[in-house]
Amino acid sequence: xxxxxxxxxxxxxxxxxxxxxxxxxxxxxxxxxxxxxxxxxxxxxxxxxxxxxxxxxxxxxxxxxxxxxxxxxxxxxxxxxxxxxxxxxxxxxxxxxxxxxxxxxxxxxxxxxxxxxxxxxxxxxxxxxxxxxxxxxxxxxxxxxxxxxxxxxxxxxxxxxxxxxxxxxxxxxxxxxxxxxxxxxxxxxxxxxxxxxxxxxxxxxxxxxxxxxxxxxxxxxxxxxxxxxxxxxxxxxxxxxxxxxxxxxxxxxxxxxxxxxxxxxxxxxxxxxxxxxxxxxxxxxxxxxxxxxxxxxxxxxxxxxxxxxxxxxxxxxxxxxxxxxxxxxxxxxxxxxx
Ligand code: SF4
Numbered sequence: 115x116x117x118x119x120x121x122x123x124x125x126x127x128x129x130x131x132x133x134x135x136x137x138x139x140x141x142x143x144x145x146x147x148x149x150x151x152x153x154x155x156x157x158x159x160x161x162x163x164x165x166x167x168x169x170x171x172x173x174x175x176x177x178x179x180x181x182x183x184x185x186x187x188x189x190x191x192x193x194x195x196x197x198x199x200x201x202x203x204x205x206x207x208x209x210x211x212x213x214x215x216x217x218x219x220x221x222x223x224x225x226x227x228x229x230x231x232x233x234x235x236x237x238x239x240x241x242x243x244x245x246x247x248x249x250x251x252x253x254x255x256x257x258x259x260x261x262x263x264x265x266x267x268x269x270x271x272x273x274x275x276x277x278x279x280x281x282x283x284x285x286x287x288x289x290x291x292x293x294x295x296x297x298x299x300x301x302x303x304x305x306x307x308x309x310x311x312x313x314x315x316x317x318x319x320x321x322x323x324x325x326x327x328x329x330x331x332x333x334x335x336x337x338x339x340x341x342x343x344x345x346x347x348x349x350x351x352x353x354x355x356x357x358x359x360x361x362x363x364x365x366x367x368x369x370x371x372x373x374x375x376x377x378x379x380x381x382x383x384x385x386x387x388x389x390x391x392x393x394x395x396x397x398x399x400x401x402x403x404x405x406x407x408x409x410x411x412x413x414x415x416x417x418x419x420x421x422x423x424x425x426x427x428x429x430x431x432x433x434x435x436x437x438x439x440x441x442x443x444x445x446x447x448x449x450x451x452x
């Protein structure tokens with residue numbers, strides 16, 4: 115039952131870190147007959163251009179310091195990027211810990227400090243802890259621009275899409291460590307697709323991929339946890355309580371997917387004064403037409419090789435789309451390890 119390209123099994127790695135590791139360790143060549151396709155698990159890549167443009171708008175404001183992790187810096191928005199704004203004199207700071215914004219806010223009492231945050235269930239609890247801590251310390255000049263998303267509704271969107279049809283999902287161990295592996299059971303229960311929760315070392319990914327291939331070959335649809343030293347069935351209770359206290363789930367736009375119901379982490383009313391969307395009246399722009407194929411690549415419909423710009427007009431020093439910038443981006447992975 116060989117398919118197009120001689121592949122027997124189509125596996126989607128949901129997580130961008132897995133995408134990078136699979137490319138780095140040459141696992142596409144190791145697993146002959148397996149079509150590894152990338153999923154929506156790179157948070158910077160799924161952030162739509164309209165939200166990135168609001169980051170640029172915030173960076174351009176007087177008396178505002180925007181702080182972010184490095185991945186977001188070079189991602190093209192609509193009219194500019196944070197990197198360009200930094201070059202033009204905007205106060206954009208790259209942070210390495212989610213608590214740094216607290217100190218930056220305390221050291222700059224006359225300025226507004228905005229943490230531009232993108233991520234999934236893995237990093238959203240850290241932003242929640244930051245917000246809670248800012249409230250406890252009565253810091254008034256700090257807010258969070260939340261681009262945090264929940265990966266589950268995106269995976270469910272893929273499960274419902276008849277065009278994509280994957281045989282199995284290699285699931286992100288880091289998300290499962292927070293939510294618990296049970297949260298992924300709906301994929302096998304409702305959509306009859308095999309799943310394996312995977313760690314991030316070469317042997318862990320290889321082991322998880324072998325287990326997933328075996329499930330598919332034996333027509334078994336269940337969720338196996340191959341990252342059990344870090345992931346329990348119920349996850350991290352403290353992190354989940356924090357998430358639920360500070361955030362609520364709202365409909366949100368994903369690059370390539372459009373609006374997905376209950377997929378974005380909005381800041382709850384209790385912490386509204388730390389919500390940059392409420393603190394600043396930002397322009398709402400329509401999502402522009404994408405020049406690149408990132409959206410389709412993250413839905414598993416295309417690969418970087420399908421993009422005419424790949425390696426020609428689009429390369430890491432001159433990224434056209436987010437997938438070429440992010441350290442978890444599929445185009446960056448293919449470029450680096452081609
Ligand atoms: Fe987008 Fe560049 Fe990837 Fe093409 S190669 S899909 S333009 S990021």
